Amino acid sequence: MPTFENVEVSATVSVDFEVYCGTCGAGLCGESDTRHSRNRGYLQVTVNACPNCMDAKDEEIKDLTYRIEELENELSKYE
Ligand SMILES: [Zn+2]
Incomplete structure (x- = not known):
């Protein structure tokens, strides 16, 4: 069978991923958006x-x- 060598192929895909807060663990998908750098x-x-x-x-x-406020009130007693 004949063969074409080094055929360049390009493809696009969508990648779903999840985002979580690294501090409290809350899901942040609704707070996240994607973009390509200019x-x-x-x-x-x-x-x-x-x-x-x-x-x-x-x-x-x-x-x-x-x-x-508490400390300011405390200090004002000494003025
Ligand atoms: Zn958080």
Whole structure:
């Protein structure tokens, strides 16, 4: 049988993948998007900040803000 050697073949595929928060483990597929880089065409993933972790940080900030107010009140007694 005759043979063509070194035939170049190109193909495109879709790749499904999952995204999880490395800090709390929450699924972030709904917070993620894909794109190709403008200049080099590299595959890129954009991921919004994890909503669970942001909520936890907001709670931490609230607690620290309250603690600052407590300390400011404490300091004002010595003025
Ligand atoms: Zn998280």
